[in-house]
Amino acid sequence: MASFVNCALFLFFMASAEVDMLSHGSSSSVTQSVGIIINEPSSSSVGTPRVFTSLSPGGTREWIPSCSEELKPIVGMNFKDPEEGLSFCKAYATASGFTSRKSTTTRRKKTGVVAFQYVVCNKEGFKASRKPVVEALKDKSDKARSTRMRMLTRTGCGAQMCMKNINGSYVVTYFKEEHNHPLYTPGCAKFHKHGRKMSILHKKIIIDNSKVNIGPVKSFRIMKELTGSYDNVGASKQDFKNFQRDLKALIEGSDAQMFINNFQNKKLLWSAFFYDYELDEEDHLCRAFWADPICRKNYALFGDMVSFDTTFKTNKNVLFFMPYVLNVLFLCSKLFYFFPRYNMIFGPFTGVDHHKKCITFAAALISNEDIVAFEWVFKTFVKAMGGNAPLCLITDEDPATKVAFPKVFRSTEHRL
Numbered sequence: 001m002a003s004f005v006n007c008a009l010f011l012f013f014m015a016s017a018e019v020d021m022l023s024h025g026s027s028s029s030v031t032q033s034v035g036i037i038i039n040e041p042s043s044s045s046v047g048t049p050r051v052f053t054s055l056s057p058g059g060t061r062e063w064i065p066s067c068s069e070e071l072k073p074i075v076g077m078n079f080k081d082p083e084e085g086l087s088f089c090k091a092y093a094t095a096s097g098f099t100s101r102k103s104t105t106t107r108r109k110k111t112g113v114v115a116f117q118y119v120v121c122n123k124e125g126f127k128a129s130r131k132p133v134v135e136a137l138k139d140k141s142d143k144a145r146s147t148r149m150r151m152l153t154r155t156g157c158g159a160q161m162c163m164k165n166i167n168g169s170y171v172v173t174y175f176k177e178e179h180n181h182p183l184y185t186p187g188c189a190k191f192h193k194h195g196r197k198m199s200i201l202h203k204k205i206i207i208d209n210s211k212v213n214i215g216p217v218k219s220f221r222i223m224k225e226l227t228g229s230y231d232n233v234g235a236s237k238q239d240f241k242n243f244q245r246d247l248k249a250l251i252e253g254s255d256a257q258m259f260i261n262n263f264q265n266k267k268l269l270w271s272a273f274f275y276d277y278e279l280d281e282e283d284h285l286c287r288a289f290w291a292d293p294i295c296r297k298n299y300a301l302f303g304d305m306v307s308f309d310t311t312f313k314t315n316k317n318v319l320f321f322m323p324y325v326l327n328v329l330f331l332c333s334k335l336f337y338f339f340p341r342y343n344m345i346f347g348p349f350t351g352v353d354h355h356k357k358c359i360t361f362a363a364a365l366i367s368n369e370d371i372v373a374f375e376w377v378f379k380t381f382v383k384a385m386g387g388n389a390p391l392c393l394i395t396d397e398d399p400a401t402k403v404a405f406p407k408v409f410r411s412t413e414h415r416l
Contacts, residue, residue: 061180062178062179062180063178063179063180063181063182063183064177064178064179065096065097065098065177065179065183066096067092067095067096068095071091071092071095071096072092072177073088073089073092073161073172073175074172074175075172075173075174075175076171076172077171077172078169078170078171078172079163079169079170079171079172080169080170081170082105082114082117082163082170084170085117085119085161085163085170085172086100086102086117086119089119089161093121096183097183097184097185098121098122098123098159098179098183098184099121099122099192099193100119100120100121100122101119101120101121101122101124102117102118102119103118103119103120103124103160104116104117104118105117105118113165114165114170115164115165116162116163116164116165117162117163117170118160118161118162118163119160119161119162119163120157120159120160120161121157121158121159121160121179122153122193123153123154123155123156123157123179123180123181124154124156124157124158124159124160125154125156126152126154126155126156127152127153127154155180155181156180157179157180157181158176158178158180159176159177159178159179160174160175160176161174161175161176162174162175191236196234196235196236196239197234197235198235198239198240198243199234199235202223202233202234202235202239202240202243203243205219205222205223206219206240206243206244206247207247209222210244210247215244216237216240216241216243216244217237217240217241219240220233220235220237220240223240256284256285259285259288260277260285260288263275263277263288263290266290266292270292270293272292272293272296273290273291273292273293274289274290274291274296274384275288275289275290275291276288276289276290276380276383276384277289278376280367284367286366286367286368286373287364287365287366287367287373287376287377288364288365289362289363289364289365289377289380289381289384290362290363290364291361291362291363291384291385295359295360295361295362296361296384296385298351298353298359298360298361299351299361299362299385299388300385300388301353302351302352302353302354302359303351303361303385303388303390304390304391304392305351305352305390305391305392305393305394306349306350306351306361306390306392306393306394307349307350307351307393307394307395308347308348308349308350308377308393308394308395308401309347309348309350309395309396310345310346310347310366310369310396310398311396344365344366344367345365345366345367345368345369346363346364346365347363347364347365347366347377348360348362348363348364349361349362349363349364349381361381361385362381362384362385364377364380364381369398369400370400371400371403371404373400374398374400374401374404374405375404375407375408378404378405378407378408378409379408382408382409389408389409389410389411389412390412391412391413392412392413392414392415393405393409393412393413393414393415394415394416395414395415395416396416397416402414
């Protein structure tokens, strides 16, 4: 019996000590009175926003945010237009620890002017629960996919603000600030919609990095190094991935035209820039060839022996294996879209200058390593160089190259 009492006393003292540690170490202390619970912040600068949690007559819990009176909407407040009221409510939601969204808009039938505008909490209402719907893919009818089930975030929160058009200005006629859900902490603000925004800098970094085969995740890490912390990025990793997804969807169907437009712009800058391309039966880009003025000048000086290699289809790190074609790739930066997405074969024409350094004469992209493609590439190369064929051409042991070579080059010596 004595041991049982001692054990109970020990557990009681341990529980008292734990409650005392929580009350002193937490960022807010909780005191309960009749019908109301008040969460008051401590002197610590890091913690949750000041929240008054009350008990409604029905017994449900409500969270009342406490922020500066200048940011809190009040009944009778005037706005010149609904957008100004929405911006004001957004700032209030950000400071209070929740996310607001635009809700019902009522317009007058005759003039179409907004008569009532409601702004509610992001957790207002409920979403209808749906069962996963199985859909058949249009392009792959043999397979089927089901829609992804998403987590329900609505809790039926009743916090809202109503603006009414009175004599051309919008007056707050109703405002309810009680929420039926906890509010997020300042540390979680960057994960909410109001705390995330893709700026021009973010988009520029993603686009520039995609030209050198750097994905959105690495771009997000680079942005973190530039800003010093993940908290200072201003967007999430998923935002970076979604932007690149939307960018690919935007240029879908016109990406090859963008590639050709890049050649046309170079032609306007340099009249000596040469390019040519061909389309297949489905109007898809299947072959492309280009040579800038420096490449053509190098061929006039050191074009007696040329190497043509098409083994770059399976190499993912193209720049690592081809440091001698950087000048051509710089002129055609949109070329990098074609390596991982279209699996086209890159074939550079290279040589050696009087310093024994690798130089580039031209470059080509082909979709297939067949006789027709190689014959077109060789003819276009001779055409770009003014009809002057090299004395010796070194290629790989591709059988199609052996067949296409004598059809174009009559006096050129072929080496494998």
